[in-house]
Amino acid sequence: MAKSEQATKTGAGQGANPAPAAGKRKPRKSSALYWTSAASVVGGLLLWEFAGRFIVQKALFLTTPTQIVDATIKLIAAGELQRHIVASGTEFIIGLVLAIILGIAIGFAMASDKYAKRALGPWVAAFYATPTVAISPLIILWAGIGIWSKVIVVVINAVFPMIINTEAGLRSTDKQLVEAARCFGCNRLQIFWKVSLPSAVPFLFAGMKLAIGRALVAVVVAELFGSRAGLGFLLLQASDAFNMPLLFVSVVILAVSGMVLTWLVGVVERLLMPWRYTSEQE
Amino acid sequence: MGAKLHVKDLHKSFGDLQVLRDMNFAVEEHEFVAIVGPSGCGKTTLLRTIAGIETPDSGAVIIDGKPIKGPGADRGFVFQQDSLLPWRTIWKNLVFGLEVNGRLNEASLAEAKKLLQLVGLSGFEHFYPNQISGGMRQRVNLARALALNPEVLIMDEPFSALDAQTREMMQLELLRIWQQGRKTVLFITHQIDEAVFLADRIVVLGRRPGWVKELIAIDLPRPRDLAVKRTAAFGAYVDQVWNLIENDVRASIAEDAQIPAA
Numbered sequence: 001m002a003k004s005e006q007a008t009k010t011g012a013g014q015g016a017n018p019a020p021a022a023g024k025r026k027p028r029k030s031s032a033l034y035w036t037s038a039a040s041v042v043g044g045l046l047l048w049e050f051a052g053r054f055i056v057q058k059a060l061f062l063t064t065p066t067q068i069v070d071a072t073i074k075l076i077a078a079g080e081l082q083r084h085i086v087a088s089g090t091e092f093i094i095g096l097v098l099a100i101i102l103g104i105a106i107g108f109a110m111a112s113d114k115y116a117k118r119a120l121g122p123w124v125a126a127f128y129a130t131p132t133v134a135i136s137p138l139i140i141l142w143a144g145i146g147i148w149s150k151v152i153v154v155v156i157n158a159v160f161p162m163i164i165n166t167e168a169g170l171r172s173t174d175k176q177l178v179e180a181a182r183c184f185g186c187n188r189l190q191i192f193w194k195v196s197l198p199s200a201v202p203f204l205f206a207g208m209k210l211a212i213g214r215a216l217v218a219v220v221v222a223e224l225f226g227s228r229a230g231l232g233f234l235l236l237q238a239s240d241a242f243n244m245p246l247l248f249v250s251v252v253i254l255a256v257s258g259m260v261l262t263w264l265v266g267v268v269e270r271l272l273m274p275w276r277y278t279s280e281q282e
Numbered sequence: 283m284g285a286k287l288h289v290k291d292l293h294k295s296f297g298d299l300q301v302l303r304d305m306n307f308a309v310e311e312h313e314f315v316a317i318v319g320p321s322g323c324g325k326t327t328l329l330r331t332i333a334g335i336e337t338p339d340s341g342a343v344i345i346d347g348k349p350i351k352g353p354g355a356d357r358g359f360v361f362q363q364d365s366l367l368p369w370r371t372i373w374k375n376l377v378f379g380l381e382v383n384g385r386l387n388e389a390s391l392a393e394a395k396k397l398l399q400l401v402g403l404s405g406f407e408h409f410y411p412n413q414i415s416g417g418m419r420q421r422v423n424l425a426r427a428l429a430l431n432p433e434v435l436i437m438d439e440p441f442s443a444l445d446a447q448t449r450e451m452m453q454l455e456l457l458r459i460w461q462q463g464r465k466t467v468l469f470i471t472h473q474i475d476e477a478v479f480l481a482d483r484i485v486v487l488g489r490r491p492g493w494v495k496e497l498i499a500i501d502l503p504r505p506r507d508l509a510v511k512r513t514a515a516f517g518a519y520v521d522q523v524w525n526l527i528e529n530d531v532r533a534s535i536a537e538d539a540q541i542p543a544a
Binding site for chain 2: 185
């Protein structure tokens with residue numbers, strides 16, 4: 001017995017088994033690396049400001065960051081900017097949420113039914129590769145210049161990466177895991193909820209990131225073709241008036257939204273998939 | 283017919299390919315039986331049939347006198363290394379079988395806690411599989427199967443992905459754990475010395491189609507430790523099994539290399 005006790009200890013201590021506390025260490029970000037991004041952004045802005053003030057000197061050709069900030073403040077004071085952001089934001093969110101739900105549903109159908117896959121496959125492939133923003137004018141003709149035409153444009157742009165990634169994710173589920181789950185007595189529904197879906201989550205996030213990018217572009221382009229409000233509308237107004245600071249207000253807000261959204265997806269990703277972000281041992 | 287697990291007259295073909303032919307063997311209660319065979323001996327099909335996810339053309343898998351109908355919690359499975367769900371913590375993986383069989387209750391969870399201790403992983407509840415070593419993952423796999431308190435424990439090459447030293451340690455560990463509850467075990471392996479070291483009896487399979495070539499009783503005293511592996515008796519058993527499958531192994535290697543077998 002003494003021998004097997006010893007064996008246990010050796011067994012438990014073999015290899016590089018970490019002490020329980022070691023696994024919870026957080027990956028430390030080097031502060032020098034951290035500041036590199038900040039320095040790059042600040043440096044770029046300073047260079048831009050300098051070029052706009054002393055080299056080009058004509059607001060029409062090159063507006064400066066300070067002028068953009070100025071224009072932004074004025075627009076907020078007039079209550080205009082809020083109105084545009086709310087309009088575009090509403091279209092974006094409704095469209096994106098619809099695209100995600102539809103995309104997961106269609107992707108699921110294609111992954112689980114071979115007839116659905118055959119029937120929908122060619123359409124998805126064709127539309128995924130087509131820059132569908134190009135048919136925005138047609139959609140506006142059909143659905144008017146209210147928010148719904150924009151929502152439709154967002155959906156038809158953002159839904160395809162969602163479909164493709166959902167399908168790929170569900171299909172790529174490790175067969176060994178499915179087999180093991182079946183041996184444990186899982187039924188089809190349990191296999192979907194407890195094995196296939198969780199294993200597809202990383203793919204869903206990849207699809208979502210692509211969908212967000214496409215949805216942002218879709219909102220702006222659709223608004224350019226016909227709208228009464230929104231950041232695309234603001235963009236069009238500004239360019240018609242050759243008001244470059246105003247044009248850049250819109251552009252900057254779009255850029256910042258893109259960054260914030262990507263960051264947000266990252267945060268949610270970490271919350272939902274902690275196993276992907278834990279440091280590997282051994 | 284007092285056997286715990288009885289594999290009876292199994293036949294299975296996929297199209298023209300006969301995979302299992304008249305497969306017959308039994309595992310007594312508390313017995314540790316190892317299955318050894320060259321590749322092509324139909325062990326995957328046999329395993330899936332015992333699991334109840336493959337239906338035989340004829341014959342039956344009988345547990346406690348009752349033929350199985352599909353998968354069930356009376357059989358616990360330990361697979362190769364990576365059958366843990368990566369998005370579940372060690373604890374959540376451990377109780378997976380209980381969860382899907384609707385058996386999460388205070389008693390079963392307390393039992394699961396004890397199992398975690400038994401396999402030496404207390405304190406690792408909140409770790410994810412990618413944070414622990416291969417040997418530790420296999421302990422979780424074992425505990426997950428034991429959590430269901432199955433009638434028969436079926437292990438499918440559980441240590442094949444581990445390095446040689448870890449594998450030896452895990453063999454010892456398995457014996458230690460087995461001594462405590464004396465579950466009925468069916469252990470499938472390629473490793474002849476592993477089979478001899480662990481088992482009370484070895485079922486030697488032939489290939490294409492899979493059939494039972496020989497049953498060998500391993501008469502080595504228990505509890506066993508690694509020193510057993512250096513005894514003459516141990517070596518004789520290994521030789522005996524090897525002689526039985528040597529030609530089959532050659533044939534399967536030749537086939538893999540696509541050289542016509544002599």
